[in-house]
Amino acid sequence: MIEKLSISAIKTEINKIISTDDPRLAEFQQDSRKGVQQALAQWQRRQEKKAALVQKYQDMSVFEDEKKALGFQAICGIDEVGRGPLAGPVVAAAVILNDEHEILGLNDSKQLSAHKREELVAEIKRNARAIGIGEATADEIDQLNIYQATKVAMQRAIDQLELAPDCLLIDAMVLDNGLPQEKIIKGDARSVSIAAASIIAKVYRDEWMANYGKDFPAYGFAKNAGYGTKEHLKAIENEGILPIHRKTFAPIKNL
Template identity: 50%
Template sequence: MTKTIKMIKNELSNVKHPDELTAFFNDPRKGVQKLAEQANKRLTKEALLLEKYETMCRYERAAYQKGARYIAGIDEVGRGPLAGPVVSAAVILPSDAKLFGVNDSKQLSEAKREYLFEEIKQTAVSIGIGIIPHDVIDQVNIYEATKLAMKAAVENLTVEPDHLLIDAMPLGYMENETSLIKGDSLSVSIAAASIIAKVTRDQMMRQYARTYPGYDFEHNMGYGTKNHLQGLKELGITPIHRKSFSPVKESMLHFE
C-alpha cells in the first residue's frame, strides 16, 4: 500500500535526524519531496538552536565543574526610562534545563518573551525579583539603584546560590561571581533573568499606563519616545517619573 501524503506528513513530523529523510527525497512525488524539504529545514533550525543553547551553557558548566550547585543568573531592565522602576531578576535553573530559544530579551519578540517567561517559571529552581522605584533612583542614582535591585533579586531567591553570573555589572555580593559583558547573549541563566525582568517590568508599565494615560507607557515602557515627551510637554510629570532625569527636570521647570 502506497502511503498517502497525509500519512507521510505525520511520519515526517517525528523524524529526528536528516539521514531519515533520504527515502522521502527519493520519492517521485513532488508533494513528498516538498514535505521532506520542510522537515529538513525544521531539523536544521533545531540543530542551530541546540548548538546556540549548548554554547550559552558554557559558563554554567564551568561553574558546575568548580563545585557550584545553584548558579543564579542576574540581569536588569529599566536603566534608561524616564519613568517607572528598575527591575532585576535572579534565576536559578536546574543543570539539565532545556530552554531552547532563550536569549537576550531585547532580541526576542514580545510573544516569544512571554512564552519563554512561562517556560522559565515552570522550569526554574528559584526566581527572585528586585524592584527599586523611581524615588530611590532619584536619591541614589540609577547605577546604585540597579545594584540594589540586583541584590534584592538575589535575596528574594528561595534557594541560596553559590555562584552568580551577572550581566555586565560587578555586584560584589559574594566571592563566587562572574560578570559578563553582554552576558544576556552569552549565558542561559542570565538570558532567563533578562526575560523575567523584562516581562515583569513591562507588565508593571502597562498597569501604570491605565493609571497615568497620555504618556503611551503601554508601548514605550517609560522610555523617552516622541509620544512620551509629548505627554510630558502637555501634562507634566506623574508620580512615577524620575525627577533626576533631564527631560523630566525640564518638564517640571516648564510647569513651575
C-alpha cells in the first residue's frame, strides 16, 4: 500500500487519523520518504497540542466540578471587561454552561486574539444553557465609582439569564445577592465558566465601542476600545469630551 500511495495522498490519510491506535500510523512510519516522516511529525505535534488543551480544560473545570459535587446544578461564571478605559460602559457577562461541554482553547479573553475570541463566542453559545450581559454606563461609573458600577453590571448580567443560577463563580468580586458564590482571583484563566463570561463580555464591549466610534472616528474606539491611547488622548484634546467619557477618570477630570 505504501508504494502505491503518493506522499500527497498519504498526507491526506494522515490528516484523517484521530487516534494513536490507528493501524495506518504504524504502516506510514515504515515509509522512509522525508515528506511522509514530516507529515507524521506534524500530526504528532497537533496531537500533543490538543492533549495540552484538553488537560488545560480539565484543570480549568476544577471549580465547576467541586460545585457539582456539592449538588449545585446551575453554576454561573461571571466576569467583566472595561474597568480601565476612559470611555464607554463596563460590561459583565454571566454564563451557565451545559452539563456536557468542551470548548477547547478557553482562556482569559485578554490572552486571545480577536479572531480566536470570535470563534470561541460561537462555541460558547452552542455549549451554554444561558448567557446574560449587563452594562453600567459611564454616568453610572462616575456616580457610583468603577468598583460599585462593576457590581451593578454583574448583577444585571445575572438578571438577564433565562435560567436562574444556584451558584456563582465570580472573577475577583463578591456580590451581595444572597446566592452561594466563590470569589476566584484571576478566575478568567482558572475557570471555564468565568473564561467563557470573559470572552462574551469582551466581544460584546468591543463591538459596542466600535459601533459608537463610527460616528466619532477621530477617537479610534474600534482599535482602542476606549483606553487612553495617544490617538484617543489627542482626540479628547482636539475634539472634546463625549457623553460616553468617564468624567471622574484622569486626565478627563482635569479638563
